[in-house]
Amino acid sequence: MRWVHTAGRGLLVLAVILSGYVASGARADEAALTGRGPLTLATAGDLTGYLGPLLEGWNRTHPGERVTLVELPDSADETRAQMATDLKDGDRNRFDVLNIDVNWTSEFAAAGWVRALPPDRFPLDAFLPPVVDTATYDGRLYAVPYVTNAGLLLYRKDVLDAEGVPPPRTWAELERAARTVAPKYGLDGYAGQFLPYEGLTVNVAEAVYSAGGSILGGEGTRVTVNSAAAREGIAFLARGVREGWIPKESLTYKEEESKEAFRNGRLLFLRNWPYAYVAASEASSPVAGKIGAVPLPGPDGPGTSVLGGSNLAVSAHARHPDSAARLITYLTSEPVQRQVLTQGALPPVRSALYEDPDLIRDFPYLPTLRASVLAAAPRPKSPRYDQVSLVVQAVVDDAMTGHESPSSAVRRLARELAAVSAR
Template structure:
């Protein structure tokens, strides 16, 4: 199940980033504090359940559910497909929770939604001793916790990677992908001098005004040694290091290193830009790896001609933003024992292998990244594992929805040229400080 990563989160303020930091901030409500000391409730009830998730665009999900349903005829899972757009998914899940509807049993939550649902008492705390906590990648565990208690099961992870035109790098005499922005720019200049590089730009990402811009901006800032929000939960974005990160994007658009079209790119538009031969390098998620291997697609100019590496940074390998999804049990759903059993089965290592092999979905089990057979099929796995292990959570602000909207507004203003980097960061610092003060 590949959920479209249009990840706009502004419909509802998301408390998620706090959980990504381990739930250590003491700025929650009294409900939050009671959650911190609570124990998992008894999950009773056996019978039919529903799985609420974004639209399945892979064609794989129903076959997985069929396997469960054949083995559990009295505990069948009904798929409830929500819209492909993540904003609308979140809105429907929140509405369902606020009305205490039992229409949804198991919820497929983006990692930045988990703690909002936990803090509001919309999902059940899960028994950690029934999940293989020691086999998960450490960063993905934090995304499923709120105040260090487990409220969801890690289901899919995500880390940004650099896609490179390996064929053109080879033609230009470049032996390996770049590890710094300066190396990437220098490599591009060599490639663009080739006949095959005529008309191309250097680098593309997701710079449209939506959640992907928050991801790309945060990655640039973190990869330059800066931070958007400090470990104390206070904004710290108006700094020289943060400016270096933002200026990587601003100057890239200004000098043509980044095509202006990238200001309208989300994940899929940027993938098509790379496939169409418009950029030498692309920042994107692992799900596109398998999609770009389709040699039957006449519009695809890169099949068999690309490789992946860690994101570059200012002075060395950069830092990805952490993505992914978790499965939770609705507080208001029926047959919660079945729901727990289903989640344990659905997120098992066996099924994680299926998702990886069929959809190049990033698994949550460290062992799958180290499997020689899987590495042969997906050479990027060691790179992806490193990306996830070194990834940074998105800014740790309780009112995450307001924060990401402010980031998108100011980052886009700077990248599009309507504000200077200095002014954008100054305004962003003030906006984030106001959001934190009012949380």
Template structure:
């Protein structure tokens, strides 16, 4: 149930009309009410429409229409950017990948939001950080995410905590059983950037500073991360087929019993249990000397600067990120919610046993840099790593790490 907006706050929203044009790039203001459109990636679990129907029944004059964009994040971003650059009012509420916040804010495509409207103190703090840029709140956390290590409990007695243990166990399993060892997302796209970034973090390093203004990549730690992946592919406990894997291919390979270990997001848990039953275990990603660090994922909700109904859009976001809906995000959509208390709910833990591990992974996860040029940075990282881990491995890890650092510095220097 929505909490009433305080009268003073409502007046502040209306008064913000004149100022929003400068910061948000539009001249429509925050006072507009009326029907809105919610643009987001394709709903593959069909859980969204019932939530929208509940809003529409209570707000007949401010109905929300779901506009599904492509499933692939790159295609979603391309369509949103084209719309926002044209200053079209077709989109009101935007479902943004957490790495887009800085870019969309910097370009004036979304408006800053009033922190007091949302119970941010009850959200996971790492999730809130993804919605903040230059000390302003530009979106509201809707889902969060962290990479996990899936493993076969019937083949592995104790899950690995380090890369050395993962290597040893993967090699032992592949020798004893007709199954491959370990795979992540190793195709040259954002998923490879994430996997490499996690490896660097799990070796004690960092690629770019959190504010996106400085390359912090230590070539030695980057080489260590690359060598971990190179070694697995050379020795065969990482199958070469995984060089073509995105999230879906990794999920299918694990749940079909072709992998003993897999790095994936929490959405892969339900299908894996459905196929493998009690043979599925989940733990934190391993690291160089102990548990590793995931890269934070998820989605935030923002208001288009060109929306004509920005007040309704903000009220809808308050409703959609409320506690009741966030519970449904998990139970009906299988996405990690942003409310901290849901991870400690005994009933939910019985249904989703991985929640305590996921909470620990999210709180230990690192944000990708809040940079308006993140897309360029990611392309450089993915293409560089792809060179290093592709057979016949003619690119040395040291050379690739040094070259990557130079290219990243050039992008940040000219941003």
């Protein structure tokens, strides 16, 4: 994802999307959000424990619409599997509102598991523009952005300052520092999330997008990965492992393992989500006060991050759809979104919070994160996203471990993704 969006362009895109909704009028399934009563909210494990108190605030003021929180496993793959199993049960499903990973929206919408929503029920114009696109499928709104995320490049500021080296803006600058500066300080050069799981798909998409390429187009109906840009992005990752400035150990890293490697002072550079910056800044961290964060680099300048985060969707079989919509409005309100950041350390979707001086003082990465989100792009949209991701993981793992050349890997990706799209 080469970041070509600007804030103005993002607002224009959002305006076009919303005008399309208005022009078409509310469709029957979008307007049928009637009925109030108790709700169940399903989410992946709440690692920071912030969500329970937020829902207690709702329950105090909405006693007839009390929410029961159901926490599913921490693993995204396991959470998705449990949600899918429940949603397939139709009228017997347990969940009314679902906190879903942004890349599940298309799959859940195409399967008919979640409702199309009327855009005018929600404060979409107050959100960072790119996050709204993650909640749409086939031109309709099927979820509401709740938290967002973008990958950042974390770096050892003390080490780069000692060497008189600025934080990298390009891949060449990153490689040079990872090869020459890191060993002088007993550090590994660069790591991301390179175990074959969803995190590898994210890192690959960022590399391909940063080089100006793409993986899928047309809501997953076209395979676009067979390009020079994709070869360049995958070659960047494979070359790093081959030359050693990406440590082989990082081929076993997920978010937590890579965060700990950086937090414990073993890496010069790390691609991760902002929560890793917060963890490395804690008083107990050996690198507290010694780190910085910049946008991900690309071949010729700042690269492109994949949008992370989660969206709130209403089950197609929700018992009380109006209450579900009202809960979503509450969870995306300004006061609650502020708490999402301050209590949960999760990036909010409301644009104004990124310009709040008090929040910037406590979370100094916010301006960098805002720029990254505004320039970010979603993962490939597809109703078969789980299969798309598995193909990307398997093929690129072979390239990074030296079992396949980047050129061969791109050709294989094109073939296997075409087979997925044809199913």
